[in-house]
Amino acid sequence: xxLTDRYRIEIANRQKLLSPDRKLLRRAVRSVLQxxxxxxxxxxxxxxxxxxxxVLNQTYLHHEGPTDVITFxxxxxxxxxxxxxxxxxxxxALREAERRKLDPMQExxxxxxxxxxHLCGHDDLAPSARRRMRSRERxxxxxxxxxxxxxxx
Numbered sequence: 001x002x003l004t005d006r007y008r009i010e011i012a013n014r015q016k017l018l019s020p021d022r023k024l025l026r027r028a029v030r031s032v033l034q035x036x037x038x039x040x041x042x043x044x045x046x047x048x049x050x051x052x053x054x055v056l057n058q059t060y061l062h063h064e065g066p067t068d069v070i071t072f073x074x075x076x077x078x079x080x081x082x083x084x085x086x087x088x089x090x091x092x093a094l095r096e097a098e099r100r101k102l103d104p105m106q107e108x109x110x111x112x113x114x115x116x117x118h119l120c121g122h123d124d125l126a127p128s129a130r131r132r133m134r135s136r137e138r139x140x141x142x143x144x145x146x147x148x149x150x151x152x153x
Contacts, residue, residue, distance in 0.1 A: 006040040007033055015049040018090035021105055024144065028109045031143050032116035033082070035136075041082040043119070045112060050091040068092045069111040071118040086115035106145060113140045 009026045025045060033041050050066035057063045057070060066089055075083040088111040090104075097107040117136055124130040 007038075008042045010042075010044050012044070012046045014046055014052060015090045017049070018047070018094055018104055018108065020047045020090065020108065024105060024109065025112055028112045028140065028144055029086070029116050031140050032113055032120060032136075035140065035143075036117070036120040038082050038120060039080060041084075041119075043083075043116070044085040045115075046085065046087045047090050047108070048087055050089050053087055053089040053092070056087060066092055068096070069115040071115045073119055077121065082119060084119040086112060086119065088112055088115060106141070109144055110137060110141060113137050 007030055009029050011020070011022050011025055013020055025047075029043055029045060033043075053070060054064075054066040057065065057067050060072070061070065069086060069088045072085040072087075073083075074085065075081060088108060090108060093108040093111060094104050096102075097104040100107070114133070114137055117133055122129070122133050122136065124133045
């Protein structure tokens with residue numbers, strides 16, 4: 001069995017503003033799963049609009065407006081296969097990438113990595129946990145892009 005056979009990563013694109021690099025997004029999720037020691041996983045990744053993610057944000061988290069990424073764990077911590085959904089906003093990625101002078105796909109990968117880390121059990125509520133999560137994000141972005149997000153040329 002190949003190492004990547006342990007992970008099933010399905011990607012749905014529900015927006016038209018950004019053409020997502022599916023191979024890169026799969027690599028982003030896979031790198032987190034491998035790096036965090038997840039033995040097997042079934043992950044659904046949806047790239048969506050601000051409008052759609054705002055509805056999910058209100059419905060499930062009771063927060064108003066769009067956000068960058070939302071995760072839905074579907075398995076218990078004690079199960080062998082990690083199952084979950086990651087929903088990321090391409091529209092937010094485009095807006096934030098422009099503001100931060102970054103490539104939109106790198107910004108989207110940041111959201112996907114952040115979501116995958118949440119599914120692996122990380123949280124960013126306390127300052128120390130947030131610092132740890134940011135460090136893990138930088139680590140995985142570095143694996144994908146070398147030294148992390150780079151400004152758009």
